Amino acid sequence: MISQQEFIARQDRLLAECEPNSVCLVPAASLVTRSNDTHYLFRQNSNFWYLTGFEEPDAWLILSNHPRYGENYRAMVCPTKDKTTEIWQGKRLGADAALARFSLDEAFDLEELDDAVLENLQGHDNVYFALGDNASADTLLMDAMSHLRGIPKRALAPSSIKDIRPLIHEMRLFKSACEIAVMKAAAQISARAHKRAMTFAHSGCYEYQIEAELHHEFAMAGARSPAYGTIVGAGSNACILHYTQNNAQICDGDLILIDAGAEYLGYAADISRTFPVSGKFSESQKALYEIVLAAQEKVLTMVGPGTTLTEAMQCSAEVITQGLVALGVLKGSVAENLASKAWQQFYMHGVGHYLGLDVHDVGEYKIEGEDRPFKPGMVLTIEPGIYISDDADVPSQYKGIGIRIEDNVVITATGAEVITNDVPKSIEQIEQLMKGSPD
Numbered sequence: 001m002i003s004q005q006e007f008i009a010r011q012d013r014l015l016a017e018c019e020p021n022s023v024c025l026v027p028a029a030s031l032v033t034r035s036n037d038t039h040y041l042f043r044q045n046s047n048f049w050y051l052t053g054f055e056e057p058d059a060w061l062i063l064s065n066h067p068r069y070g071e072n073y074r075a076m077v078c079p080t081k082d083k084t085t086e087i088w089q090g091k092r093l094g095a096d097a098a099l100a101r102f103s104l105d106e107a108f109d110l111e112e113l114d115d116a117v118l119e120n121l122q123g124h125d126n127v128y129f130a131l132g133d134n135a136s137a138d139t140l141l142m143d144a145m146s147h148l149r150g151i152p153k154r155a156l157a158p159s160s161i162k163d164i165r166p167l168i169h170e171m172r173l174f175k176s177a178c179e180i181a182v183m184k185a186a187a188q189i190s191a192r193a194h195k196r197a198m199t200f201a202h203s204g205c206y207e208y209q210i211e212a213e214l215h216h217e218f219a220m221a222g223a224r225s226p227a228y229g230t231i232v233g234a235g236s237n238a239c240i241l242h243y244t245q246n247n248a249q250i251c252d253g254d255l256i257l258i259d260a261g262a263e264y265l266g267y268a269a270d271i272s273r274t275f276p277v278s279g280k281f282s283e284s285q286k287a288l289y290e291i292v293l294a295a296q297e298k299v300l301t302m303v304g305p306g307t308t309l310t311e312a313m314q315c316s317a318e319v320i321t322q323g324l325v326a327l328g329v330l331k332g333s334v335a336e337n338l339a340s341k342a343w344q345q346f347y348m349h350g351v352g353h354y355l356g357l358d359v360h361d362v363g364e365y366k367i368e369g370e371d372r373p374f375k376p377g378m379v380l381t382i383e384p385g386i387y388i389s390d391d392a393d394v395p396s397q398y399k400g401i402g403i404r405i406e407d408n409v410v411i412t413a414t415g416a417e418v419i420t421n422d423v424p425k426s427i428e429q430i431e432q433l434m435k436g437s438p439d
């Protein structure tokens with residue numbers, strides 16, 4: 001759990017990054033209509049969650065560093081605690097209880113939102129806001145700004161709207177000890193789910209049944225939702241990078257690529273494993289698998305403080321190119337294939353990305369056009385792959401095979417700690433685990 005003190009400290013750090021005399025407005029997410037009066041499962045806005053830990057829709061956080069308040073000022077607009085909402089939709093904290101829970105100076109009901117925004121804009125030089133993220137919040141802010149600008153002879157409106165995202169995103173990029181502990185829990189839950197899926201998989205089952213096994217394990221461990229659309233791709237479906245149809249029946253001899261991670265207390269895990277439904281890799285599956293594994297292991301040993309994602313990408317491309325040339329999948333020399341980037345035909349995505357509250361987490365990858373070196377506290381994925389479609393011009397035994405191996409790492413002072421090691425990864429470990437499975 002992230003403590004209330006940590007949320008307050010994040011708010012203070014944000015205000016310290018803002019110019020003096022500034023107000024920050026951060027709206028929560030709203031429910032999204034599925035059809036008529038039913039909604040998709042609610043997911044809080046990541047920036048709002050990062051600053052508050054408040055799970056209700058439609059709230060707003062208001063922060064100010066104006067000297068008129070002495071200390072930093074904090075306020076929240078909360079969904080109104082009203083009987084009908086509580087009968088139909090669920091319990092609401094309400095403004096009164098929010099005051100104490102979030103150590104606020106003021107709390108407002110949702111009906112007071114327009115007035116609260118108007119009042120809190122007045123007299124500030126700048127408003128920090130994420131324009132473009134939420135259309136109704138944009139309209140509300142613009143209406144309030146127009147209203148204030150229209151008041152004759154009184155300069156009450158902030159003169160500039162500044163983007164709040166770069167400030168929050170930079171903070172989110174570096175995880176605290178508590179965040180890392182939560183991410184390790186998400187990783188462990190997800191690792192158990194992958195093992196369950198490997199043990200369950202058998203020829204004749206459907207991809208979505210494996211998906212159900214993963215989601216069951218997530219929920220039983222306290223993680224209700226996946227962090228992104230679960231990918232279970234058997235056979236050549238594994239070559240579709242973001243495959244989520246998950247509706248095919250699995251045939252004997254297929255490899256299954258699972259890319260799945262739990263969301264736990266808002267934080268994502270993102271693990272991929274590829275394994276044979278029969279429990280035994282064929283010779284051609286083994287040959288390609290060993291290349292991806294060698295690439296992933298080499299990158300895991302080279303990443304750490306000071307290295308960059310571009311270096312990691314190049315390292316993985318070299319190992320994959322060497323392997324594919326040795327198998328005759330790529331023609332010509334290793335040097336030629338690296339120079340022409342021919343490997344991109346079979347490895348068409350990046351080697352990894354930041355991970356946190358969002359699976360493809362926020363934070364800049366370049367600073368003033370230069371690659372950004374990794375630093376302690378960053379969390380990222382390392383996920384090389386090889387995908388050879390059915391119609392590729394390669395020796396036939398390699399066609400229709402997709403393989404990705406993905407782990408999550410925390411950059412430490414001295415290197416990188418892999419936090420998803422609990423899922424088998426070597427051919428021997430996978431075959432051993434699957435010995436007890438139904439096939």
Ligand code: GLY
Nearest residue numbers: 228259270383406
């Ligand atoms: N699960 C999406 C990705 O690995 O980036």
Ligand code: MN
Nearest residue numbers: 259270271406
């Ligand atoms: Mn993934």
Ligand code: MN
Nearest residue numbers: 270381383406
């Ligand atoms: Mn990933």
